[in-house]
Amino acid sequence: xxxxxxxxxxxxxxxxxxxxxxxxxxxxxxxxxxxxxxxxxxxxxxxxxxxxxxxxxxxxxxxxxxxxxxxxxxxxxxxxxxxxxxxxxxxxxxxxxxxxxxxxxxxxxxxxxxxxxxxxxxxxxx
Amino acid sequence: xxxxxxxxxxxxxxxxxxxxxxxxxxxxxxxxxxxxxxxxxxxxxxxxxxxxxxxxxxxxxxxxxxxxxxxxxxxxxxxxxxxxxxxxxxxxxxxxxxxxxxxxxxxxxxxxxxxxxxxxxxxxxxxxxxxxxxxxxxxxxxxxxxxxxxxxxxxxxxxxxxxxxxxxxxxxxxxxxxxxxxxx
Numbered sequence: 001x002x003x004x005x006x007x008x009x010x011x012x013x014x015x016x017x018x019x020x021x022x023x024x025x026x027x028x029x030x031x032x033x034x035x036x037x038x039x040x041x042x043x044x045x046x047x048x049x050x051x052x053x054x055x056x057x058x059x060x061x062x063x064x065x066x067x068x069x070x071x072x073x074x075x076x077x078x079x080x081x082x083x084x085x086x087x088x089x090x091x092x093x094x095x096x097x098x099x100x101x102x103x104x105x106x107x108x109x110x111x112x113x114x115x116x117x118x119x120x121x122x123x124x125x126x
Numbered sequence: 127x128x129x130x131x132x133x134x135x136x137x138x139x140x141x142x143x144x145x146x147x148x149x150x151x152x153x154x155x156x157x158x159x160x161x162x163x164x165x166x167x168x169x170x171x172x173x174x175x176x177x178x179x180x181x182x183x184x185x186x187x188x189x190x191x192x193x194x195x196x197x198x199x200x201x202x203x204x205x206x207x208x209x210x211x212x213x214x215x216x217x218x219x220x221x222x223x224x225x226x227x228x229x230x231x232x233x234x235x236x237x238x239x240x241x242x243x244x245x246x247x248x249x250x251x252x253x254x255x256x257x258x259x260x261x262x263x264x265x266x267x268x269x270x271x272x273x274x275x276x277x278x279x280x281x282x283x284x285x286x287x288x289x290x291x292x293x294x295x296x297x298x299x300x301x302x303x304x305x306x307x308x309x310x
Contacts, residue, residue: 005238010298011270014270015270015271017247017251018147018248018252021150022146022149025146029159029163033145033149033163036145037142037170039170040141040173040174041137041138043139043171044173044174045134045135045302047178
């Protein structure tokens with residue numbers, strides 16, 4: 001069983017040797033690592049700039065315009081007048097009465113008949 | 127955005143600080159420098175794309191999570207490729223073909239003396255680390271080299287903390303066994 005001190009020393013030595021190994025990397029490898037880092041940083045810059053490209057702004061602007069127009073139409077246009085089928089009180093009576101519809105279609109005839117009967121009654125009494 | 131908390135400079139410093147260790151880890155996993163460089167580059171790109179807006183204290187764990195995910199994907203692909211090549215009757219002779227070249231000391235190195243002294247131990251250590259199973263190697267490198275705690279390593283590896291402890295303990299035990307004859 002190794003003591004904690006021995007294990008600590010072992011790990012320190014291992015870490016030291018590994019660190020030495022990366023200090024002496026081949027020059028071409030160092031260059032390729034640097035290139036990889038630069039490429040990664042470029043992609044980060046593109047990602048950060050991505051929001052400011054014109055196409056993105058055009059899309060955002062277009063969407064905002066559509067929303068604004070829709071809201072304007074909804075709030076500012078006068079509400080359409082309610083078209084009530086019964087314009088006059090007589091029409092309302094027709095709608096609400098229980099009479100058969102044929103009666104109203106021949107209403108002129110019945111009105112004429114009523115005036116005739118009235119005149120006949122007046123003639124008899126006079 | 128240059129002065130923001132996650133500025134380009136901070137991201138550049140983070141990647142520069144981490145890239146060599148990341149390369150070495152990918153190198154241990156793939157056994158090939160070119161594959162390792164591709165893995166690191168892909169990992170950097172994906173990390174930047176997905177996580178550069180995250181708080182900086184989370185970057186290390188997030189980066190290694192991405193990198194280890196890439197390494198596992200690479201292992202799956204290479205396993206299938208090896209099976210196909212074996213089935214076709216072609217071995218994997220090109221695997222590790224560049225190991226000896228990469229392990230030679232760099233004459234332009236600023237520390238040739240240190241290299242000469244430690245090269246044998248370092249090569250033995252790297253060989254032993256490479257011989258570890260993937261998950262043990264990941265747990266060991268993240269904990270012992272990258273200095274992550276158990277929770278961070280578990281997040282980076284995408285597993286439970288208990289698994290990290292088990293893999294780490296087994297890795298140390300295995301390394302001690304393999305390096306018994308080496309003065310480390």
